[in-house]
Every structure is written in structure tokens, then in C-alpha cells.
Amino acid sequence: MKIFLKSILLTLPLLCLPSTAEQWRSVATDSQLNYEVTFQGLPIAGQFKRFSVIYSPAAKLLVNVDVGSADMSDDELNSEIANPDWFDTGRFSEATFSSESLNAQSNASQDFIAAGNLNLKGVSEPVKVPFLWRQDAENPGRAIMSGQLTLQRSDFSIGIGDWCSGEQIGIDVSVSFIVHMQRQTDELSH
Amino acid sequence: MNMRNTEQQWGWPSKFLHWLTAALILVQIPLGFYADDLANSPLKLELFGWHKSLGILVLMLAIMRLLWRMAGSIPTLPDASFIQRRLANLGHSLLYGLMLALPLSGWLMSSAANRPINWFWIVELPALTGPNKALKEIAEEVHEISVILLLVVLAVHIGAALWHQFKRRDSILRRMWF
Numbered sequence: 001m002k003i004f005l006k007s008i009l010l011t012l013p014l015l016c017l018p019s020t021a022e023q024w025r026s027v028a029t030d031s032q033l034n035y036e037v038t039f040q041g042l043p044i045a046g047q048f049k050r051f052s053v054i055y056s057p058a059a060k061l062l063v064n065v066d067v068g069s070a071d072m073s074d075d076e077l078n079s080e081i082a083n084p085d086w087f088d089t090g091r092f093s094e095a096t097f098s099s100e101s102l103n104a105q106s107n108a109s110q111d112f113i114a115a116g117n118l119n120l121k122g123v124s125e126p127v128k129v130p131f132l133w134r135q136d137a138e139n140p141g142r143a144i145m146s147g148q149l150t151l152q153r154s155d156f157s158i159g160i161g162d163w164c165s166g167e168q169i170g171i172d173v174s175v176s177f178i179v180h181m182q183r184q185t186d187e188l189s190h
Numbered sequence: 191m192n193m194r195n196t197e198q199q200w201g202w203p204s205k206f207l208h209w210l211t212a213a214l215i216l217v218q219i220p221l222g223f224y225a226d227d228l229a230n231s232p233l234k235l236e237l238f239g240w241h242k243s244l245g246i247l248v249l250m251l252a253i254m255r256l257l258w259r260m261a262g263s264i265p266t267l268p269d270a271s272f273i274q275r276r277l278a279n280l281g282h283s284l285l286y287g288l289m290l291a292l293p294l295s296g297w298l299m300s301s302a303a304n305r306p307i308n309w310f311w312i313v314e315l316p317a318l319t320g321p322n323k324a325l326k327e328i329a330e331e332v333h334e335i336s337v338i339l340l341l342v343v344l345a346v347h348i349g350a351a352l353w354h355q356f357k358r359r360d361s362i363l364r365r366m367w368f
Contacts, residue, residue: 040239042306042314073304073321080230168235 024143024181026053031179033065037153038170046072046081053179055145061114061129063097067121085160088121095120097129110134120156127151131177141183148176191368197266199365204264207255208366211289214248215344219337242296243310249293252286268360281346288340295332302326 033048050066068089070081082089099116110133118127131147151173153159159169191202200208218241225237267275300307301317302325309315319325354362 039306040235040308041311042308044304044306074326075323077304162232165232168232168239 021059022057023184024053024055024057025184026051027180027182028052029180031177033177033179034175036174036176037172040168041170044072046070046077053145053181055181057133058102061097061099061102061116061131063129065095066093067095068093085163086158092121097127099129105130118151118156121158123156125155141185143181143183144178145181146176146178148174150174194262195264197263198361200265201262202368203258204255205366205368207251207258211248211251211255214244214251215289215340218244218248219341222337239308239311242300242307245293245296246307246309246315248289249297252289252293256286265365268354268362278350281343281350284339284343285347288336288343291336292333292340295329295336299326299329299333302329 028050031051031053033051034045035047036043036045038044048065048067048069049071050069052064054060054062067087068082070078070087070089072078072081081087084090095118097114097116097118099114101115103113103115105111105113112131112133114129114131116127116129117124127149129147129149131145134144134146136142136144152171153173154164154166154171159166159171163169192199193201193203195201195204221237221241221244225234225241228234228237267278270278297307297315298318301319302322304321306317307315351363351366354360355364
């Protein structure tokens with residue numbers, strides 16, 4: 001029995017060691033997930049206030065977005081985009097991106113492309129998310145990932161009915177992000 | 191037709207700006223009420239796009255008219271009592287004030303509500319403020335009160351012009367006419 005306990009205690013630290021399954025999680029403070037669309041030809045911006053990112057280098061990128069946290073800095077706009085014509089947050093409160101492949105871009109070692117599926121408003125579409133990964137020089141447990149991509153809102157049935165034409169509110173949506181990431185060292189640290 | 195205003199006659203720039211503004215206001219008031227009543231739709235946004243563009247045009251015309259008045263003179267008021275002259279001046283001051291207040295409060299409302307204004311789909315107007323809920327509500331109040339006030343002052347303005355023309359039978363309306 002003693003030997004058995006001892007062996008368990010000895011293996012415990014091994015389970016806690018950083019391994020190939022190195023994992024990073026977003027830190028909500030300072031992290032931004034923004035989007036921009038045209039309003040009568042001019043840019044109008046919004047942001048998702050609640051979202052999380054989990055990143056395992058060379059393995060997986062997972063993004064989870066609380067669609068209901070979309071904020072366009074105006075009460076009327078915020079209640080409009082929650083409507084069934086737009087995000088329909090009553091039925092689809094969450095959007096997720098899950099990578100299928102994660103590749104370094106050829107030109108620079110800090111550039112990556114995560115290819116996977118974006119599930120938004122009940123529609124799953126293949127999307128490529130390019131991002132720059134910059135590890136903090138002073139604190140190797142911290143990093144910033146940033147990037148920009150353009151989506152077509154029509155691919156996800158966002159802005160249906162009369163809004164389909166894209167005449168007043170453009171079809172292209174530019175999504176940009178700056179996410180502060182924290183390395184998850186072991187299970188005991190949080 | 192003379193360009194400068196004289197004691198008896200408005201010059202053509204004043205006449206042109208007056209009647210152009212009159213036509214624009216005639217469109218603006220029903221357009222604003224109609225668009226406001228619509229459920230949110232591309233049509234509503236488009237109509238408000240026109241409302242904002244035309245409103246800013248009214249603002250520019252009002253500023254031009256004020257500058258033109260300051261640069262020259264205006265026809266003299268007809269013989270009337272001191273009170274009547276004061277009322278006439280007050281009425282015209284109110285009209286100018288409203289021609290500034292309505293577009294400016296509308297512009298402020300748009301900016302405070304985080305909506306850019308693309309003037310006639312040509313020029314982006316600068317935002318007067320960042321998103322600001324309290325300011326939006328104040329600007330909205332000012333806009334709504336101003337349009338009611340404008341309807342009243344316009345009724346008096348048009349009524350007075352008709353009274354001059356048909357009751358008093360003087361040259362007041364004719365000197366603004368072509």
C-alpha cells in the first residue's frame with residue numbers, strides 16, 4: 001500500500017509538467033475582437049465584449065464568442081443586431097471557430113494560418129484565420145495574437161430579408177482581433 | 191435683376207437661397223416624420239440618408255444667407271408699430287436659429303448614436319462627438335422640439351406673408367418674388 005501511494009505521489013508532478021500539449025488561454029482584459037461593416041458606404045464598428053480563445057501551438061485554435069455581447073456603442077443598434085434578421089441572439093447565442101489545421105506561413109515564423117470551421121448563426125462555413133503570434137520577450141508566459149480577416153455576412157444569413165442587398169449595410173465584414181494570451185502551465189496554478 | 195439687396199428689393203442670391211431653403215424644408219419635415227415612423231429597414235436608412243444630406247444642405251444655405259446678410263444690407267421693414275417690427279425681427283431670428291438648430295442637433299444625434307453621415311453619398315462628415323447616450327437623448331429632444339417650433343413659426347411666417355399680400359396689399363411678398 002505504501003509503495004502504491006508513493007508511486008502515485010511520484011507520478012503527480014509528471015502530470016503537471018508542461019508537455020507537447022502546451023496550452024494558452026485568452027486573458028479577457030485588453031483583448032479585443034472587433035468587426036467593421038459599412039453603413040451607407042462608411043465604416044461602422046462593433047466589438048464582441050465576451051469571447052475566449054484557446055490555443056495549442058501546432059495543434060489547435062478554438063474561439064468561442066458570446067454573440068449577444070456584440071456592442072456597437074448605441075442601444076438602438078445593439079437591439080437591432082440582436083434581432084432574427086441579424087445575429088438572432090435569442091436562438092444563436094454562441095459562435096465558435098475550431099481549427100482543423102494550423103500552419104506557419106512560409107514568409108515568417110510568427111505568422112500562422114488556422115483553417116477550420118466557423119459556426120455562426122447555425123451555419124458552419126470553412127474560414128481561414130491568419131494571425132501573428134508574438135511572445136512577450138520579458139514574460140514568456142504571455143503572448144499577443146492578432147490578425148484580420150474578411151467575412152461575408154451573407155454566408156451566415158446575417159442581415160436577411162431586405163438587408164440581403166447590402167445597399168445600406170455592406171456585405172463584407174472585416175473582423176480584427178488583438179488577444180492577450182496566457183500560457184497554462186499546470187492544473188494547480190489556476 | 192439686381193444681385194445686392196436694396197432698400198426695396200431682395201437681390202437674386204437672397205431670393206434664390208430663400209426659395210431653395212423653403213423647398214428643402216417642405217421636403218424635410220414630412221420626410222423626417224415619415225422615416226421616423228418606419229420600422230427599421232434599408233428604406234428607412236436610405237430615407238434618413240437623404241434627410242441628413244438635405245438637412246446639412248439647409249445648414250450650409252442658412253450660413254451662406256447669414257453671411258450674405260452681414261456682407262450687405264436687407265430691405266427695410268415696412269411702416270409698422272415698434273411691436274410689429276420687433277415681432278418680425280423675432281420671427282426671422284427664430285427661423286434662422288431653427289435652420290441652424292435642426293441640422294446641428296440632427297448631426298449631433300447621428301454622431302452620438304455612432305452613425306456616420308455620408309453627405310449625398312459623396313463626402314463623409316466628421317463626427318461631432320463619439321458615441322454618447324446622454325448627448326444623443328438631448329440632441330433628439332432638441333431636434334423634436336425644434337421641428338414643432340419650426341412648424342409654428344413657419345405658419346406665422348407664411349400667414350404674415352399672405353396677410354401682407356392680400357390684406358395689407360403692400361410689396362412685402364413681391365420683393366422676395368422674382
